[in-house]
Amino acid sequence: MKFPYSWLKRHINIDMDAAELSDMLTMSGTKVEGVSYPPVLKGLVVAEIIEVSKHPNADKLSLCRIDTGGREITVVCGAKNMKNGDKVVFAPAGTVLPCGTKLKKAVIRGVESGGMLCSEDELGLGKDHSGIIILQDSADTGSDASEYLGIDTVFELEVTPNRPDCLSVMGVAREVAAVKNMELLKQDFSLNESDIKASNCFSVRIEDKNRCPFYSARIIKGASVGESPNWLKNYLKSSGIRPINNIVDVTNFILLDMGHPLHAFDMSLLKGKSIFVRPAKKNEKITTIDGVERKLDETVLIIADEKGPVALAGVMGGRDSEISANTKDVLLESAYFNPADIRNTSKRFALTSESSYRFERGADIGIVVKALDRAAAMISELAGGMVLKAVLKDGAQERENPVISCRVEKANKLMGIQLSTNEICDIFRRLEIEVLSEDRDIIKIKAPTFRPDITEEADLFEEIARIYGYDSIDENLPESKIVGDGNYLETDIVEKMGESLRASGCSETMSFSFISARDLENCGFSKGNALKIKNPQNEELLYLRTSILPGMMKTLSYNLNRDAKNLKLYEFGRIYFPSRENDSGSSEILTLGVALTGFRYDSRWIEGSQNVNFFDIKGVIENVLDSLGIKNAEYDLHNSVTFKKGNAAFIKIAGVPVGSMGELDKDFCRRYGIEQTVFYCELDVSETMKYYNRLKKHIPFSMFPAVKRDIALILDEDLTYREVLKAAEKEKTGLIENIEVFDLYKGRQIPENKKSLGISVTYRSENSTLTDKEVDELHNKLVNRWVKELKCSIRDF
Numbered sequence: 001m002k003f004p005y006s007w008l009k010r011h012i013n014i015d016m017d018a019a020e021l022s023d024m025l026t027m028s029g030t031k032v033e034g035v036s037y038p039p040v041l042k043g044l045v046v047a048e049i050i051e052v053s054k055h056p057n058a059d060k061l062s063l064c065r066i067d068t069g070g071r072e073i074t075v076v077c078g079a080k081n082m083k084n085g086d087k088v089v090f091a092p093a094g095t096v097l098p099c100g101t102k103l104k105k106a107v108i109r110g111v112e113s114g115g116m117l118c119s120e121d122e123l124g125l126g127k128d129h130s131g132i133i134i135l136q137d138s139a140d141t142g143s144d145a146s147e148y149l150g151i152d153t154v155f156e157l158e159v160t161p162n163r164p165d166c167l168s169v170m171g172v173a174r175e176v177a178a179v180k181n182m183e184l185l186k187q188d189f190s191l192n193e194s195d196i197k198a199s200n201c202f203s204v205r206i207e208d209k210n211r212c213p214f215y216s217a218r219i220i221k222g223a224s225v226g227e228s229p230n231w232l233k234n235y236l237k238s239s240g241i242r243p244i245n246n247i248v249d250v251t252n253f254i255l256l257d258m259g260h261p262l263h264a265f266d267m268s269l270l271k272g273k274s275i276f277v278r279p280a281k282k283n284e285k286i287t288t289i290d291g292v293e294r295k296l297d298e299t300v301l302i303i304a305d306e307k308g309p310v311a312l313a314g315v316m317g318g319r320d321s322e323i324s325a326n327t328k329d330v331l332l333e334s335a336y337f338n339p340a341d342i343r344n345t346s347k348r349f350a351l352t353s354e355s356s357y358r359f360e361r362g363a364d365i366g367i368v369v370k371a372l373d374r375a376a377a378m379i380s381e382l383a384g385g386m387v388l389k390a391v392l393k394d395g396a397q398e399r400e401n402p403v404i405s406c407r408v409e410k411a412n413k414l415m416g417i418q419l420s421t422n423e424i425c426d427i428f429r430r431l432e433i434e435v436l437s438e439d440r441d442i443i444k445i446k447a448p449t450f451r452p453d454i455t456e457e458a459d460l461f462e463e464i465a466r467i468y469g470y471d472s473i474d475e476n477l478p479e480s481k482i483v484g485d486g487n488y489l490e491t492d493i494v495e496k497m498g499e500s501l502r503a504s505g506c507s508e509t510m511s512f513s514f515i516s517a518r519d520l521e522n523c524g525f526s527k528g529n530a531l532k533i534k535n536p537q538n539e540e541l542l543y544l545r546t547s548i549l550p551g552m553m554k555t556l557s558y559n560l561n562r563d564a565k566n567l568k569l570y571e572f573g574r575i576y577f578p579s580r581e582n583d584s585g586s587s588e589i590l591t592l593g594v595a596l597t598g599f600r601y602d603s604r605w606i607e608g609s610q611n612v613n614f615f616d617i618k619g620v621i622e623n624v625l626d627s628l629g630i631k632n633a634e635y636d637l638h639n640s641v642t643f644k645k646g647n648a649a650f651i652k653i654a655g656v657p658v659g660s661m662g663e664l665d666k667d668f669c670r671r672y673g674i675e676q677t678v679f680y681c682e683l684d685v686s687e688t689m690k691y692y693n694r695l696k697k698h699i700p701f702s703m704f705p706a707v708k709r710d711i712a713l714i715l716d717e718d719l720t721y722r723e724v725l726k727a728a729e730k731e732k733t734g735l736i737e738n739i740e741v742f743d744l745y746k747g748r749q750i751p752e753n754k755k756s757l758g759i760s761v762t763y764r765s766e767n768s769t770l771t772d773k774e775v776d777e778l779h780n781k782l783v784n785r786w787v788k789e790l791k792c793s794i795r796d797f
Contacts, residue, residue: 069142150234168259272306511551548593629693
């Protein structure tokens with residue numbers, strides 16, 4: 001919601017600094033997202049073009065002879081949108097533009113130019129640089145042009161969905177008046193009706209009053225469509241709406257000023273003499289103002305003439321009945337629609353408008369006719385025409401607003417303040433909340449029609465607190481007892497895993513729980529094994545995620561595109577699947593995703609740069625499992641569409657798969673715009689926590705020296721190191737302290753389909769120093785077991 005400060009001052013006599021007003025609104029619950037201050041423009045003059053002629057030495061330039069109020073000047077201009085008699089904005093030599101440029105007299109292609117005719121872009125008032133600014137004929141030649149340009153401070157608000165009343169300048173003014181305890185200025189207008197009754201020539205009828213409780217319209221005959229006055233165009237442009245013509249601009253003005261959407265039809269384009277608010281018929285079609293043909297059905301509420309649809313109710317009008325330069329007679333619509341119905345239509349067609357944005361949050365049914373009358377009066381004033389007598393309407397505008405009791409003692413206790421009944425009633429009256437009755441402890445109120453969010457006592461407590469002032473409430477914590485079942489296992493495990501990941505240099509990320517159909521396809525998941533969202537925000541968020549991977553890939557891509565090339569990221573999140581126990585439910589699994597890419601460390605001049613590899617991701621996961629006291633993890637070869645063949649593994653604990661890791665497939669990475677090598681692991685935390693070993697056993701260091709023996713085995717190429725370790729575990733001597741690989745070789749002198757594995761074995765006793773004879777005996781036994789069980793040989797070259 002954007003509006004200029006001067007617009008707000010039409011509703012309340014306020015003279016606060018913009019920063020002070022911004023803070024006040026934010027602290028009272030209406031957050032100011034930003035304040036745009038106007039450029040400082042001095043020396044601009046309203047000039048009248050006397051004559052436009054062609055530049056003698058340049059085909060793309062024109063010469064403009066202008067009158068600046070008793071003085072004629074020649075200006076060289078590159079624009080083409082001006083003509084004789086136009087009022088324009090002239091910046092004479094010496095003027096400093098917002099960009100800092102100081103204008104000087106200049107000779108352009110042999111002709112002296114005494115200044116510049118300005119566009120919006122050049123004055124910092126907009127992005128339009130296609131032509132110079134043309135003012136209205138009423139602008140006084142020679143006067144200061146700044147007052148005609150709508151130069152103003154503009155506020156931008158972040159309005160929460162429960163406060164549709166603040167989607168209007170009047171609503172914001174009401175907030176200011178409540179906080180400052182001021183009176184709003186009356187918005188008087190005069191509506192002159194003709195003697196001709198509107199009902200003699202037209203009628204309106206609602207066919208579904210659940211979806212449209214009230215509909216009204218007025219007829220203006222003989223209007224003249226044209227340009228709106230500068231003040232109106234400037235207000236709209238400052239609020240982010242493009243001026244169109246005086247009829248449409250009035251409807252947009254009322255929408256922003258009062259918060260109630262209106263729509264204007266060209267009556268000559270309507271078929272018959274009736275308007276119907278009804279559900280669409282199956283296969284009916286309408287081409288909306290944006291030029292898109294839309295196929296309808298019974299779920300869509302429409303406005304129709306006697307032939308067919310002319311508007312999507314509360315969302316957008318039809319192209320075939322919109323206001324144009326030829327419009328003479330106008331049917332002006334003002335209605336109240338069911339918010340849920342408008343929301344469904346908007347989502348159904350992925351179509352959002354200023355009108356639907358307000359209707360789906362809850363418009364004020366109490367001002368439907370008032371907004372209509374005020375708009376009709378403005379149109380009559382700006383476009384001429386005759387307003388026919390009486391409002392055409394159907395349905396009931398009256399709505400029974402909730403009556404709510406507010407307990408004074410409860411309010412004070414909850415907020416930690418001490419307000420009297422009279423002080424609380426004063427706050428309600430400042431908010432235009434009607435007080436029905438009051439006594440020492442209970443106040444009964446009736447919520448106003450413009451506040452659909454006030455439905456219960458808790459809402460009233462919030463209103464009291466924010467108008468009293470959150471910053472005026474002492475920061476005292478209430479007494480409370482912490483109650484819980486003491487089962488914090490999952491939290492404890494996630495905390496321990498997170499500490500380990502951060503110690504490994506990883507940073508935590510967070511992504512959406514929604515993914516697209518394309519993400520499912522990329523990761524090799526079936527749509528049938530994913531939960532589809534009934535009301536998705538857009539096509540990119542159709543399903544609940546079945547893996548952390550798609551979100552992690554988008555995070556990697558985002559950072560890599562911003563030149564962050566060395567990344568170590570992790571994310572804890574839940575993934576979702578249809579329940580295995582029933583057809584209607586779902587199951588969720590707490591999951592960890594880890595991704596590494598780029599260099600292992602930042603570039604070092606001594607060591608150089610080293611890329612991360614498979615063993616880096618394996619090391620990170622081993623550290624995570626170690627933090628949980630899990631020592632018996634195994635790694636089996638794993639192939640999938642997302643991992644590079646031969647460079648990925650299943651992670652198993654006690655033979656049960658708990659995750660997978662490896663190098664991601666290059667083609668898969670390119671689908672997310674990533675060219676770097678990425679290593680990824682996804683771990684099922686819910687399954688892993690079953691093996692959590694809270695108790696860790698301390699083993700003291702041996703006081704006696706270790707003895708190492710090295711050996712090279714020639715093994716079958718498909719034999720894994722884990723099988724070497726399994727065979728060694730059968731030598732249960734208790735003296736083998738460590739076994740590790742120090743070399744892997746394939747090539748010359750090694751038979752085909754074989755590999756040489758260099759292994760170092762460390763022996764140590766806790767009770768004595770091992771002799772060479774003892775170690776030789778132990779080592780020979782171990783080697784013989786390897787040769788026998790693995791069918792390998794000893795490399796002696």
